[in-house]
Amino acid sequence: MTDPILATHNLQKSFGALKATDNVSIDLYPGEIHAIIGPNGAGKSTLIAQICGELKPNAGRIELLGQDVTHTNTLTRAKAGIGRTFQISALAMEDTVLQNVLLGAVGAVGSPWRFLFPVLADKLLYSKANDALKRVGLQGDAARRTSDLSHGQRRQLEVAVALTLEPKAFVMDEPMAGLGAEGSKTLTSFLDGLRDEAPILLVEHDMDAVFALADRISVLVYGQIIETGTVDQIRSSKAVREAYLGSDT
Amino acid sequence: MIRERYLNGLVLVLLLAVPLWALINDQPFTITLATRAAIFALAAVGLNIALGLGGLVSLGHAAFFGIGGYAMGILAYHAQTYTPVMELPFVIEGTKSMPIIWLVAMVTSGTAALLIGLLSLRTTGVYFIMITLAFGQMFYFFSISWIAYGGEDGLSIYIRNDFPGLNTLVPINFFAICFTLLCLVLFINGLVARSPFGLALNAARQAPQRVQTVGLDPQRLKLVAFVLSGVITGLAGALFADLNRFVSPTMFSWQTSGEIMIFVILGGTARLCGPVVGAVVFVMLEHALGGLSEYWHIYLGALLLLVVLFARGGLVGLISGRAVAHD
């Protein structure tokens, strides 16, 4: 078996008395989409924040491409190959859509120390940015101000910025939230193809999307992974049904 | 509404036309006023890079303005007294050459900005304002106690410094120097705003988390912006000292920091020519109202209040509408 691209080992994080991450071990293998589901407040975003280096775990280990990155910061992990999207869009709202993806391209190329050369005249940066916009279907909105975008379009832009980084692993926090049925469908089929470029750790509420996409699903409840398995295993798991999916499934 | 690009052109043409008119009508004092406005504008263009692009609310930019001023004062003082600035470990002579003075002013204020920035950028928000203010005050009190260079009384320089090929004592010539430098720095500022650095800095102000997740360090971007900002304000300080042929601790005072910030906010934060508009309006008010009442700052305060409440893009925003993202 190949090695995982990304893995956590016995990760723990408490906020006061609340165990937001309770001994979580998950991994992400090449070519797969590993979905993390769980009710609101289960600790999904907290887990993602630790994986991306925004929050320090109290205990446990995080590995990226076999390297221990537990004590590195967001910056190092981004450079090492984590492509992250935020649940609450973190975009430069006063900038244009194109500028936001260009930022990704500048980061990917690692060249922010040019002061007198117009960023738009750099063909490499521009084509990287433009490609990413095309892939998520935002090329027609390139010149718009980001704050004028709809909620769903901002989600698409989040994905586009991550694409410019050509990461080793995508880590996405609820990319479908607020997209609407049509948007979810489009993004679902897009992510379906994306897993061949880099595996995706996908936190998602939209169950149709998760069941359509996931190779494996982990169920997080009160900070603990109560089960990991294929779509069918999770669907038929009694524990999961009781804890999370409810009686209607 | 006038497109911002045309407004910028108009403002600069006006700033050039007024002293030319004054030259023809033999009004040297008006030329001096225009020079004062150009220098204030330059100082504020410097702050605008930190404040507008980087979101760094520095209330300590008088430090750089004053360092630039004292760089001029100290070098020219030693030149006019024929004494060396220092003898050990090596001899540094004074100078009356503007280009050398500018270079020294920019290097020293840039170094100060690097050190102040390294310490201040650990904080944000109101703490950043306070720590930059504190650094400015440190320089202020240091200059007061520096008796070798006049202490509280400051330093007078008898003859304006030299620029190759120009008689700098002719007001219009000195105006031309300051105006040219202002245009040059504005041009560079325009390029920087459109560069990869400008793009990243702009994003670091709005969404630092995002900048980190694309593998860039927002703090380092801001630090470089702060240094760039300090260098420009330092250059303006050297010119201001040359305009007055006098430097004193007032250049380091927190009121000076406040005024530089007022130029930026009044004209329009993050707008290329906002600082120019702000400085010009300030000098006009100072001249028109300063004669009528000692308390003319009250009117300035009222205007500032109106702009902050009703025109968030400053006067430039009022005339040209919200900023268009670069094309």
Ligand SMILES: Nc1ncnc2c1ncn2[C@@H]1O[C@H](COP(=O)(O)OP(=O)(O)O)[C@@H](O)[C@H]1O
């Ligand atoms: N910075 C924080 N300080 C204190 N409690 C937090 C913090 N962040 C999250 N929590 C708590 O941790 C739990 C998990 O939150 P979160 O990871 O956002 O859940 P999810 O993304 O699964 O909805 C929640 O109970 C939340 O209130």
Ligand SMILES: [Mg+2]
């Ligand atoms: Mg969440």
